Amino acid sequence: MGAAHSASEEVRELEGKTGFSSDQIEQLHRRFKQLSGDQPTIRKENFNNVPDLELNPIRSKIIRAFFDNRNLRKGPSGLADEIDFEDFLTIMSYFRPIDTTLDxxxxxxxxxxxxxxxxxxxxxxxxxxxxxxxxxxxxxxxxxxxxxxxxxxxxxxxxxxxxxxxxxxxxxxxxxxxxxxxxxxxxxxxxxxxxxxxxxxxxxxxxxxxxxxx
CATH class of the missing domain: 1.10.238.10 (EF-hand)
Structure with missing residues (x-):
């Protein structure tokens, strides 16, 4: 019970930080696990087998952006060696559609x-x-x-x-x-x-x- 409560608390915290719904967080977590090979972090080489990225003309720039400390809000320069799930959500939040109900x-x-x-x-x-x-x-x-x-x-x-x-x-x-x-x-x-x-x-x-x- 304690573990389940802790997990739901963590999801609520992530909802507040990223603006994703709990369903989206669950879906993104499944994708994260696929990309990471069920490991706790993703490294650049994990993106090598993503079919939709393979033919993208700016593939290297897109992958680099996932590890850019500026996008991860961790510093003014430099690249991270790996990203965890919360980092992944931070990056994905840039691509969330703009909420038209906002002022x-x-x-x-x-x-x-x-x-x-x-x-x-x-x-x-x-x-x-x-x-x-x-x-x-x-x-x-x-x-x-x-x-x-x-x-x-x-x-x-x-x-x-x-x-x-x-x-x-x-x-x-x-x-x-x-x-x-x-x-x-x-x-x-x-x-x-x-x-x-x-x-x-x-x-x-x-x-x-x-x-x-x-």
Missing amino acids: EEQVELSRKEKLRFLFHMYDSDSDGRITLEEYRNVVEELLSGNPHIEKESARSIADGAMMEAASMCVGQMEPDQVYEGITFDDFLKIWQGIDIETKMHVRFLNMETIALCH
């Missing part, structure tokens, strides 16, 4: 958290900035996974995205001014008006309500 301020905060996760995927050296070239490369990588877009077209779209980002973030620069890269505030400007819900999903979880950078 405007809370919706904006939720959207900002999702965008911060994406920003960290682009900002691989954790310096708080993304160079325009890095931004262009990631856009091209994302497009390369679309069978309907030819390589040259993907490159042209990526070039256009980089130029658009430059015009939004850099504006009118002085001749001797050097642009050091896209900050998170710049990133928010770039994504303003874009439906973030359609850009982030995690199919390999087999959960229709959660979806990963596609």
